[in-house]
Amino acid sequence: EAGVAQSPRYKIIEKRQSVAFWCNPISGHATLYWYQQILGQGPKLLIQFQNNGVVDDSQLPKDRFSAERLKGVDSTLKIQPAKLEDSAVYLCASRLGARGVNSPLHFGNGTRLTVT
Amino acid sequence: AQRVTQPEKLLSVFKGAPVELKCNYSYSGSPELFWYVQYSRQRLQLLLRHISRESIKGFTADLNKGETSFHLKKPFAQEEDSAMYYCALSGLDTGNQFYFGTGTSLTVIP
Numbered sequence: 001e002a003g004v005a006q007s008p009r010y011k012i013i014e015k016r017q018s019v020a021f022w023c024n025p026i027s028g029h030a031t032l033y034w035y036q037q038i039l040g041q042g043p044k045l046l047i048q049f050q051n052n053g054v055v056d057d058s059q060l061p062k063d064r065f066s067a068e069r070l071k072g073v074d075s076t077l078k079i080q081p082a083k084l085e086d087s088a089v090y091l092c093a094s095r096l097g098a099r100g101v102n103s104p105l106h107f108g109n110g111t112r113l114t115v116t
Numbered sequence: 117a118q119r120v121t122q123p124e125k126l127l128s129v130f131k132g133a134p135v136e137l138k139c140n141y142s143y144s145g146s147p148e149l150f151w152y153v154q155y156s157r158q159r160l161q162l163l164l165r166h167i168s169r170e171s172i173k174g175f176t177a178d179l180n181k182g183e184t185s186f187h188l189k190k191p192f193a194q195e196e197d198s199a200m201y202y203c204a205l206s207g208l209d210t211g212n213q214f215y216f217g218t219g220t221s222l223t224v225i226p
Contacts, residue, residue, distance in 0.1 A: 031212065042202055042216035056213060104150060105214055107160040
């Protein structure tokens with residue numbers, strides 16, 4: 001099966017600029033997650049979608065971050081405006097269902113963002 | 117609150133030696149525990165999950181609810197085991213979120 005696709009792989013922007021990341025989950029996976037992974041830390045959840053609805057966005061900095069999954073498939077994550085501390089790898093992951101017994105996360109390759 | 121602790125950021129062992137990567141968790145409900153691995157220049161991928169009680173690449177992990185631990189073990193480390201390892205917790209009470217530890221970087225010395 002095709003894996004989780006993310007683009008771009010790398011992005012370098014200046015602070016206060018905007019950036020967007022794209023994710024295409026595994027076909028049929030209802031649940032989609034965006035994680036932020038800062039160097040030396042574990043992945044931190046930003047937002048979780050169930051189909052096209054938001055399940056949890058409590059850790060998303062909503063003053064600058066936004067995400068959508070309009071048709072319940074692809075998702076985009078946007079940062080506007082970016083800050084230096086947003087430099088990180090942004091990981092997209094998908095999962096078969098909200099209550100799948102022990103269904104694991106499947107990750108994309110991530111987008112490495114550098115804010116200068 | 118849910119929490120996953122991996123006390124060792126770095127771990128080095130010699131090839132052929134046993135290895136144990138520690139993971140402790142805090143969770144009030146019935147947890148689902150996973151180990152994820154990230155090899156150099158590759159994506160995060162599932163290594164094993166507690167419910168399966170399987171051995172993957174020679175690794176095993178047993179859920180100890182009394183000690184709230186899910187340590188990853190391998191009797192004889194290989195050079196190709198060098199990678200970043202993350203312990204993760206999920207469960208119905210978490211809304212199916214996954215909580216990750218900070219990771220342990222394992223280096224197997226030839």
